[in-house]
Amino acid sequence: MKIYHPSKSVKIDVPLVSSKSESNRALIIQASATEEIELSNISMARDTQTMMRLLDSSEETLDVLDAGTTMRFLTAYATANNRKSIMTGTPRMQDRPIGILVDALRSIGANIEYLKKDGYPPHQINNFEQTSDTVNIRGDVSSQYISALLLVAPTLPKGLKVILEGEVNSKPYILMTLSLMESFGIKYTWVENEIIVAPQEYKSGAYTIESDWSGASYWYSIAALADVAEIKILNLRENSLQGDKAIVEMMKQLGVESTFEADGVRLTKTARADKFFFDFTHCPDLAQTIVALVAALGMEGRMIGLQSLRIKETDRIAALQNEIKKLGLEIEVVGDEEIIVPKGGITIEGQSINTYEDHRMAMAFAPLSILGQLEIDEPEVVEKSYPSYWKDLEAAGFVTE
Numbered sequence: 001m002k003i004y005h006p007s008k009s010v011k012i013d014v015p016l017v018s019s020k021s022e023s024n025r026a027l028i029i030q031a032s033a034t035e036e037i038e039l040s041n042i043s044m045a046r047d048t049q050t051m052m053r054l055l056d057s058s059e060e061t062l063d064v065l066d067a068g069t070t071m072r073f074l075t076a077y078a079t080a081n082n083r084k085s086i087m088t089g090t091p092r093m094q095d096r097p098i099g100i101l102v103d104a105l106r107s108i109g110a111n112i113e114y115l116k117k118d119g120y121p122p123h124q125i126n127n128f129e130q131t132s133d134t135v136n137i138r139g140d141v142s143s144q145y146i147s148a149l150l151l152v153a154p155t156l157p158k159g160l161k162v163i164l165e166g167e168v169n170s171k172p173y174i175l176m177t178l179s180l181m182e183s184f185g186i187k188y189t190w191v192e193n194e195i196i197v198a199p200q201e202y203k204s205g206a207y208t209i210e211s212d213w214s215g216a217s218y219w220y221s222i223a224a225l226a227d228v229a230e231i232k233i234l235n236l237r238e239n240s241l242q243g244d245k246a247i248v249e250m251m252k253q254l255g256v257e258s259t260f261e262a263d264g265v266r267l268t269k270t271a272r273a274d275k276f277f278f279d280f281t282h283c284p285d286l287a288q289t290i291v292a293l294v295a296a297l298g299m300e301g302r303m304i305g306l307q308s309l310r311i312k313e314t315d316r317i318a319a320l321q322n323e324i325k326k327l328g329l330e331i332e333v334v335g336d337e338e339i340i341v342p343k344g345g346i347t348i349e350g351q352s353i354n355t356y357e358d359h360r361m362a363m364a365f366a367p368l369s370i371l372g373q374l375e376i377d378e379p380e381v382v383e384k385s386y387p388s389y390w391k392d393l394e395a396a397g398f399v400t401e
């Protein structure tokens, strides 16, 4: 699909998609509760629609497609509810590790077998009888394993003590899980590296899902690149549960100021710093937006804390390196966790971007089409988290054909 922006002036109130991370947690809580839970503004993201469909399904095989949270949260949920299931997904999902979660569930009494490769989906969940109230789990691969355990913890007969080992990455996602649990009456303690959740029931309540801060990042990139930007993103809150609100801080270096209003956040252009630096350990989903943007602005940048990018929808470090190279700039990758963008700049006009079946590759590069016409491969990948992305961009004056 070709995309360009004829005027480089963007004036819009964006009706952003709602958060798939909040939605998928809230849906597991709703399914685990005996009392009524009312959820509003559930995300239209495919990952959330898949979660809803599978929670309602009576089939034995649960195919999550490419949804990481759906795979991890449903693995723990099916186990805790003694729901005999085969968990599977796309070929890429079958290459995304799940062994740390399966080992944790096995250590408290689950009987789970791998059907292809040890440590990876597909896997079969058999019977579960809780034999222990304590799990030890490393926190440096994916926080989703920890959130998955916590969401079911109150419903386990013995409750759960989760002992976190080593570094904990993506920590705001764990805090989001606990905050949402707390909204439905759950008490917990987190002291040093131990999170304790006693057996208890989720209480009735209502919750409105916030818009998606990860999706907001593409609008910040548009604001930074446009000549004129009058952009307001609707339904974002200053006291968000989402760690990707870190985009507000990050974009101060990249020339965009945020002002919170009652119904959303207003973006204004300001001066930018000479060099960009940020640690993405706790907000990995923002990395592609920012690497692409810094390259497009011709700035020098250093991004660290990127270790989880290699095991997401694609190897995102390799994907960024390949695509930015096509635009004429060699980014430097240091080990598995750091990218250095050299000062210079890129050429956009007439170039084409491969998206590697990764929604964030498409969404992170599309804003660069303010600077020239781009071709974006497999535009439908955005369905995973932000199905109305292209429609929203068209409303902001982008032309797609």
Ligand SMILES: O=C(O)C1=C[C@@H](OP(=O)(O)O)[C@@H](O)[C@H](O)C1
Binding pocket: 020, 021, 022, 069, 141, 142, 143, 144, 147, 169, 170, 173, 284, 285, 308
């Ligand atoms: O819990 C969540 O909702 C998520 C956690 C993060 O994954 P990791 O914990 O694997 O970094 C993030 O990348 C993903 O998009 C959503």
Ligand SMILES: C=C(OP(=O)(O)O)C(=O)O
Binding pocket: 066, 067, 068, 069, 070, 285, 312, 313, 360, 385
């Ligand atoms: C990594 C992501 O999602 P998940 O891990 O849930 O597939 C993402 O949305 O960028």
